[in-house]
Amino acid sequence: MREITYRQAVNEALDEEMQRDPNVFLLGEEVAEYNGAYKVSQGLLDKFGPKRVLDTPISEGGFAGLGIGAAMVGLRPVVEFMTFSFSLVAFDQVVNNAPNMLTMSGGQFNIPIVFRGPNGPAHQLGATHSHATEPLYANFPGLKIAIPGTPRDAKGLLKTAIRDDNPVLVLESELLYNLTGPIEDKEIELLIPLGKGEIKRKGADVTIICYAQTVRMALAAAETLAGQGVHAEVLDLRSIKPLDLDLILKSVSKTHRCVIAEQDKPFCGIGAELTYQIQRDIFDELDAPVARVAQEEVPMPYNERLEAAVLPNEEKILQAVYQVCYL
Amino acid sequence: MPATIPIEKDKDIDQSYLEGELRLLYLMLLIRRFEERASQAYQQQKIGGFCHLYIGQEAVIVGAVAAARQDDYIITAYRDHAHAIARGTTLNASMAELLGKATGISKGLGGSMHYFDKENHMYGGHAIVGGHLPLATGMAFASRYRGEDRCTLCFFGDGAINQGVFHEACNLAALWKLPVIFVCENNLFGMGTHVERATAVKELTNRAKAYDMPSMVVNGMDVREVRDSFRTVLDAMRKKPYPFLIEARTYRYRGHSMSDPATYRTREELDKYKNEDPIIGFKSVLLAEGKLDDARFAEMDREAKRLAAESVRFAEESPEPPLEDLYKYTFVEDSNQ
Numbered sequence: 172m173r174e175i176t177y178r179q180a181v182n183e184a185l186d187e188e189m190q191r192d193p194n195v196f197l198l199g200e201e202v203a204e205y206n207g208a209y210k211v212s213q214g215l216l217d218k219f220g221p222k223r224v225l226d227t228p229i230s231e232g233g234f235a236g237l238g239i240g241a242a243m244v245g246l247r248p249v250v251e252f253m254t255f256s257f258s259l260v261a262f263d264q265v266v267n268n269a270p271n272m273l274t275m276s277g278g279q280f281n282i283p284i285v286f287r288g289p290n291g292p293a294h295q296l297g298a299t300h301s302h303a304t305e306p307l308y309a310n311f312p313g314l315k316i317a318i319p320g321t322p323r324d325a326k327g328l329l330k331t332a333i334r335d336d337n338p339v340l341v342l343e344s345e346l347l348y349n350l351t352g353p354i355e356d357k358e359i360e361l362l363i364p365l366g367k368g369e370i371k372r373k374g375a376d377v378t379i380i381c382y383a384q385t386v387r388m389a390l391a392a393a394e395t396l397a398g399q400g401v402h403a404e405v406l407d408l409r410s411i412k413p414l415d416l417d418l419i420l421k422s423v424s425k426t427h428r429c430v431i432a433e434q435d436k437p438f439c440g441i442g443a444e445l446t447y448q449i450q451r452d453i454f455d456e457l458d459a460p461v462a463r464v465a466q467e468e469v470p471m472p473y474n475e476r477l478e479a480a481v482l483p484n485e486e487k488i489l490q491a492v493y494q495v496c497y498l
Numbered sequence: 499m500p501a502t503i504p505i506e507k508d509k510d511i512d513q514s515y516l517e518g519e520l521r522l523l524y525l526m527l528l529i530r531r532f533e534e535r536a537s538q539a540y541q542q543q544k545i546g547g548f549c550h551l552y553i554g555q556e557a558v559i560v561g562a563v564a565a566a567r568q569d570d571y572i573i574t575a576y577r578d579h580a581h582a583i584a585r586g587t588t589l590n591a592s593m594a595e596l597l598g599k600a601t602g603i604s605k606g607l608g609g610s611m612h613y614f615d616k617e618n619h620m621y622g623g624h625a626i627v628g629g630h631l632p633l634a635t636g637m638a639f640a641s642r643y644r645g646e647d648r649c650t651l652c653f654f655g656d657g658a659i660n661q662g663v664f665h666e667a668c669n670l671a672a673l674w675k676l677p678v679i680f681v682c683e684n685n686l687f688g689m690g691t692h693v694e695r696a697t698a699v700k701e702l703t704n705r706a707k708a709y710d711m712p713s714m715v716v717n718g719m720d721v722r723e724v725r726d727s728f729r730t731v732l733d734a735m736r737k738k739p740y741p742f743l744i745e746a747r748t749y750r751y752r753g754h755s756m757s758d759p760a761t762y763r764t765r766e767e768l769d770k771y772k773n774e775d776p777i778i779g780f781k782s783v784l785l786a787e788g789k790l791d792d793a794r795f796a797e798m799d800r801e802a803k804r805l806a807a808e809s810v811r812f813a814e815e816s817p818e819p820p821l822e823d824l825y826k827y828t829f830v831e832d833s834n835q
Contacts, residue, residue, distance in 0.1 A: 233666025240636020
């Protein structure tokens with residue numbers, strides 16, 4: 172085992188998959204000569220050349236669609252959005268062309284494409300640059316969504332996504348790029364299946380469901396809770412679609428209490444869907460209503476103090492746990 | 499040469515229809531008679547949703563396909579029946595798609611606006627105006643990536659040129675020197691809005707200048723002119739990849755879709771274009787040149803009508819897509835993991 176950053180993990184995944192398959196190429200804004208706006212693609216231009224690592228103009232609809240067209244005829248593009256907030260400019264391409272093509276063509280055209288990049292709030296970027304897009308894309312059948320919260324998951328999920336024959340969104344996080352974590356040595360092929368969550372910490376008293384940015388917060392909360400005699404199980408979704416419902420039901424059936432810590436807005440957010448599915452399937456197992464910690468229902472303010480008030484954090488998760496545990 | 503003729507090999511068919519310029523005339527007739535039947539079937543409520551007819555514009559796709567190579571990529575908007583048929587999709591599979599049947603070219607899941615025929619290199623059938631132009635640049639990109647000399651022909655209406663992605667696609671194609679012809683089929687109307695009420699430039703090909711892209715205007719009612727123009731452009735593009743904009747001036751006789759009575763234009767305007775009808779016009783040329791006689795034309799037309807009528811019967815007798823298939827095409831079975 173070794174420790175690398177989330178940024179290096181994504182870089183390794185791209186590097187290894189481009190080496191493995193000559194049909195894989197990377198395109199997006201600043202991915203080549205600038206080495207990535209967040210330096211995720213560092214060194215890839217030098218290694219693979221301008222044919223396979225392409226700087227695009229600021230033209231999200233154009234280059235997202237170009238990727239989909241290339242995928243229609245057998246290439247395997249990885250399209251980087253500088254942030255998923257900008258993917259909204261390409262929304263028609265991502266939601267109409269990528270996931271619908273297989274059905275509309277009666278099974279003739281699958282789209283093996285990955286759209287990846289940072290998603291969710293960063294730090295004081297204001298309302299336009301802070302979107303957590305996962306609930307938007309989760310509403311379109313035909314898209315898979317991976318949402319890693321650790322370096323290991325970032326590498327393993329991206330490699331799997333690139334090999335998938337369907338459109339996959341890999342939603343990373345700007346706030347996590349510097350996060351370090353343990354990971355297998357490079358010689359070991361690391362593939363993490365889409366649709367499989369992971370118990371990041373075992374516990375018997377309450378399940379905290381989390382993903383991406385909220386994984387760290389949930390783990391911190393669990394540590395604090397342990398000092399208070401409450402043993403929280405931390406369940407990292409890792410993928411939103413497919414959803415690892417079995418793992419969720421198993422954990423909540425054991426703890427009988429559930430807090431969902433999500434990085435999106437609450438209305439029609441990821442937690443709303445999870446709550447519905449949990450009460451539908453294991454209503455009798457619940458000893459308390461499911462609690463949710465999400466952003467506040469406002470466009471993101473710039474001011475640092477106000478932004479912090481909007482975001483989920485460890486303290487909010489703790490309060491939610493006390494609530495479902497009637498503490 | 500263009501695609502295999504879109505009809506089952508039938509002993510009644512005079513094989514000489516399939517040769518040379520008679521083939522172009524016959525393809526236009528097939529498309530026309532097919533769409534007349536489609537119109538009738540729509541009025542009889544056998545077809546649901548939207549149905550956009552191409553009647554009047556046939557020379558554009560037939561001329562273009564005659565110049566293209568069979569493995570060139572063709573992609574178009576939602577007025578797509580003719581593009582598939584010209585490429586080689588059978589009338590039966592085309593009509594079955596309109597009736598939403600399992601035997602349809604998209605298995606009844608796409609409908610009128612979403613014809614796809616992978617085998618014949620017809621890449622859709624795309625119903626968001628302008629949304630497929632970036633896809634065309636992607637297919638042309640793949641040609642460049644693989645070092646192939648396949649070209650992409652991307653068709654769209656005059657309404658599409660005011661979408662942002664038109665400009666994005668043109669810019670990327672020119673920037674990366676991609677072998678794609680952007681074909682603006684200017685039928686003068688984006689739904690009910692005349693091009694002059696929608697587009698600031700008078701000459702649509704001026705749009706190409708913004709991307710240092712060569713362009714030309716062709717008479718889209720003249721199948722020979724279309725074919726010869728496309729041939730010239732494609733020959734040059736195969737040798738030296740670079741995008742090209744062709745404005746094909748044409749006219750649709752019917753409304754935007756079946757539900758549109760087209761009251762926004764005059765009878766005189768319609769009659770003017772009907773006088774330039776691509777089928778009647780080309781028939782007259784071939785008659786004058788002694789390549790066709792009236793009896794043979796009548797025979798070809800009878801045959802086209804018979805096949806169109808037969809396609810309705812085929813579609814009606816075809817099964818619905820099975821309910822069990824509802825979830826079959828959301829994801830493809832993963833072969834790589």
